[in-house]
Amino acid sequence: MPLGERTGDEKSESRYCGVETEFSDDVPQLLSSNLHGGFDFVVAPLMDPTYRPSLMDDGSNGAGLLPFAGSDLVLSPSQWSGHVVGKISSWIDLDSEDEVLRTDSEITLKQEISWASHLSLQACLLPSPKGPSCANYARCVNEILQNLTSMQLWLTIPLEKSDSDAGGANPDHMIDSWYLWNSFRLLCEHHSQLSVALHVLPSLPSANSLGRWFGESVRAAIISSNSFLTNARGYPCLSKRHQNLMAAFFNHSIQIVISGEQLHSLPPGNLDTTANNSDNHNEGLHLHPLRSYLDYVAYLYQRMDPLPEQERFELGYRDYLQSPLQPLMDNLEAQTYETFEKDTVKYIQYQRAISKALLDRVSDEEASALTTVLMVVGAGRGPLVRAALQAAEETGRKLRVYAVEKNPNAIITLHSLVKLEGWEKEVIIISCDMRCWDAPEKADVLVSELLGSFGDNELSPECLDGAQRFLKPDGISIPSSYTSFIQPITASKLYNDVKSHKDLLHFETAYVVKLHRVARLASTQPVFTFAHPESSTKRKNDRYKKLEFEIPCDTGSAMVHGFAGYFDATLYKDVHLGIEPSTATSNMFSWFPIFFPLRTPVCVQPGIPLIVHLWRCCGSTKVWYEWCVSSPVSTPVQNPNGRSYWVGL
Numbered sequence: 001m002p003l004g005e006r007t008g009d010e011k012s013e014s015r016y017c018g019v020e021t022e023f024s025d026d027v028p029q030l031l032s033s034n035l036h037g038g039f040d041f042v043v044a045p046l047m048d049p050t051y052r053p054s055l056m057d058d059g060s061n062g063a064g065l066l067p068f069a070g071s072d073l074v075l076s077p078s079q080w081s082g083h084v085v086g087k088i089s090s091w092i093d094l095d096s097e098d099e100v101l102r103t104d105s106e107i108t109l110k111q112e113i114s115w116a117s118h119l120s121l122q123a124c125l126l127p128s129p130k131g132p133s134c135a136n137y138a139r140c141v142n143e144i145l146q147n148l149t150s151m152q153l154w155l156t157i158p159l160e161k162s163d164s165d166a167g168g169a170n171p172d173h174m175i176d177s178w179y180l181w182n183s184f185r186l187l188c189e190h191h192s193q194l195s196v197a198l199h200v201l202p203s204l205p206s207a208n209s210l211g212r213w214f215g216e217s218v219r220a221a222i223i224s225s226n227s228f229l230t231n232a233r234g235y236p237c238l239s240k241r242h243q244n245l246m247a248a249f250f251n252h253s254i255q256i257v258i259s260g261e262q263l264h265s266l267p268p269g270n271l272d273t274t275a276n277n278s279d280n281h282n283e284g285l286h287l288h289p290l291r292s293y294l295d296y297v298a299y300l301y302q303r304m305d306p307l308p309e310q311e312r313f314e315l316g317y318r319d320y321l322q323s324p325l326q327p328l329m330d331n332l333e334a335q336t337y338e339t340f341e342k343d344t345v346k347y348i349q350y351q352r353a354i355s356k357a358l359l360d361r362v363s364d365e366e367a368s369a370l371t372t373v374l375m376v377v378g379a380g381r382g383p384l385v386r387a388a389l390q391a392a393e394e395t396g397r398k399l400r401v402y403a404v405e406k407n408p409n410a411i412i413t414l415h416s417l418v419k420l421e422g423w424e425k426e427v428i429i430i431s432c433d434m435r436c437w438d439a440p441e442k443a444d445v446l447v448s449e450l451l452g453s454f455g456d457n458e459l460s461p462e463c464l465d466g467a468q469r470f471l472k473p474d475g476i477s478i479p480s481s482y483t484s485f486i487q488p489i490t491a492s493k494l495y496n497d498v499k500s501h502k503d504l505l506h507f508e509t510a511y512v513v514k515l516h517r518v519a520r521l522a523s524t525q526p527v528f529t530f531a532h533p534e535s536s537t538k539r540k541n542d543r544y545k546k547l548e549f550e551i552p553c554d555t556g557s558a559m560v561h562g563f564a565g566y567f568d569a570t571l572y573k574d575v576h577l578g579i580e581p582s583t584a585t586s587n588m589f590s591w592f593p594i595f596f597p598l599r600t601p602v603c604v605q606p607g608i609p610l611i612v613h614l615w616r617c618c619g620s621t622k623v624w625y626e627w628c629v630s631s632p633v634s635t636p637v638q639n640p641n642g643r644s645y646w647v648g649l
């Protein structure tokens, strides 16, 4: 039974909760008692824990009849795959000094994984490495991963990090379990079927340190009964920080697994009013011993606020890599225009900016005599024309509008719009590329929306340079400027998706992506700014920027898989629009962030700056970006000469 649905969240998947069990050779009974107890799946040992290959008295060294928990026939295939996660024997130690133990461990691990694959389990839980050195364990897991069809391996990692980094603490005594995970996954080359099961402990590391994990491949969070506090009525509850962490797990589709013994009371009939599944308390004497923990977890899930409408709409795009549009080189399709046009917030901001510009341009006294010439360059199917006419009506200013568009298909829509709305007197449609249009008069106001997720990446600067010829010397450009921003992120899912293409081209491409399973490791910093009109005729659109990021000291080390990019545009005076997280325009959905991947992820740590270089390069037919890191290590300059990714002029 899922943890429940979040109110109003019908599109989101349900969240499930599992339970860690002891070994039992009666798997059907084990499964049915736990499912009846309210859990969705069991994390159960597959093999008798007393088994050691070297102790098999048949001399087969483990090759004889193995003490697995029943045959594959005891459950149906869908029960095995839907309700059982295999728990690999916790005694295994593949990096032990003891050769017998090491060999036994290796044999057992392979036997258990082989059995779990045979059963088509979705995942197996691997025990945490026994010490900081885990090379042999990782080598063995890596070998298994090479031939594993679809099963996931969840490596148990205790969620611990001591916060006493500063003040000359001996680094040898520092605990940061992230290192364990990092060295293990590096040894396994970021394999996409290897992920983490975080073991949540009674005390938690700092928020920044916890945040790192949300960019890693975390599939499960195991929470023991001893991490729960006791409320006034004897029921389990969690600290505020643990509650927030659980909410973050739910938001990132991380499965919860409850483990340990019943440490809190569960008197039948004595209901905790904070728990929602109260009917289940009435099951009386047959309650699962961990039922109150499950109820509490379900309560935490159900009380979460529903996802805002925009987030719900964007669910299907989360962490999905898209190639950025090429609106200059290609002609946009009707569907793309339709999506833009639904973003009312964007047009409201433009209308506000245009209104302010019209009022600045023409005083109240001149309003009936003067006509402002406004040109929408890149008019698409006309929403900015509408915004301009509404601004004129709102301010009582007279307007002549030129709608310039190079997409012949959008021109057809523009003509029918003008006719339908009766705008023939005010609107003149020009089917032309703005860079070569010979305008009959000069504009007071030039309005455009040629912005990409990284501001200038859809070549707004090049287009507006071409259009500036027909803007009066004192004319206004809306937008008047735009700036791109980047920040380093952990994004193991995105990195693996790029890597799955197995070529350089995909590593040297910037993607548009609704970032979700990422950790933002430092605040954003501005990269390139373009202002319009550009007064200097000498200034070219090539740019270079070197940025230094500091990782907050309580974060600990982290992996940078690439950079998230954003923009902020000043439309006019105080009216802005953008997606830079700290100033993002709310409820606007036209742009997702951009992602610049790194070919080789870089491990960063507090105290050593992360130095990034970004170039915007302009050729005669294309514009492209190049990027690299020079500290703490140097990485290759990606995309030299725009060999993999460029935007056509």
Ligand SMILES: C[S@@+](CC[C@H](N)C(=O)[O-])C[C@H]1O[C@@H](n2cnc3c(N)ncnc32)[C@H](O)[C@@H]1O
Residues within 6 Å of the ligand: 327, 328, 331, 332, 337, 340, 341, 377, 378, 379, 380, 381, 382, 383, 384, 404, 405, 406, 407, 410, 432, 433, 434, 435, 448, 449, 450, 451, 463
């Ligand atoms: C991002 S869309 C915006 C469309 C519309 N203004 C809106 O807000 O929905 C950019 C539009 O500019 C047009 N465009 C791009 N470069 C152009 C150019 N050099 N000359 C004329 N139109 C251009 C594209 O065809 C596209 O219709």
